[in-house]
Amino acid sequence: MKILAVCGLGQGTSLILRMSIETVLSEKGVVADVDHMDVSLAAGTDADYIVTSNELAQNLRNHRAKVIVVNNYFDKKEVETALQEVFEKL
């Protein structure tokens, strides 16, 4: 399973999001390949899930991956809730 954390620049915001995702996944004991990058690179990168903000999600609507929207990148609870669907599929 491949998950992308995506922001506009691929530097600060997406790395914070990636850290929140990795924390939640490790708490759940879920193994996944998590990467972070900017929105244009993500558009051309294969993945199963993309986690990003509502603002950037519309740029990725043609992507094969399921796009998961997170509003508070620092809130592990919100990231956990948003990723719930991923866990349920396992």
Add this chain to the structure above:
Amino acid sequence: MRFLDEKLVELGAVVKTPQEAIRRAGFLLVQEGIIKEEYVLAMVDSYEKQGPYIVLAPGIAMPHARPEMGVNSPGVSLVQLATPVEFGHSSNDPVYLVVALAGSTSEEHVGILQRLSLVLGNQDKVDGLKSAVSYKEIQKIVEGLV
């Protein structure tokens, strides 16, 4: 790494626009030699081009740009706004706190983001940053004393 020390925090700043708020937070970093002025322009430019996604959490904007746009050394500054400003985010507006991030390509960058997550991922601490009237209050929050 400089992380929200006294010279990098401004409380009760009066600004009217997102651009002005980003410039104020960037100015603190310029004054301390952490970034060059180009980096401030790059942060504003990035906000204008990429949109309000930098409002990462309710009430918190984290402007940043690429390290090669003028970062001398890593650092984080904070501007607390006297009156909140609309950045145009669909759910996290208005913005009370502007946290300017001068990242680097080094491992240190991850350390900075982890420290930021510890502070900004905790609602009590965020509320404390919003309501602080002195640097001492900020310092206690940053150092994990409250």
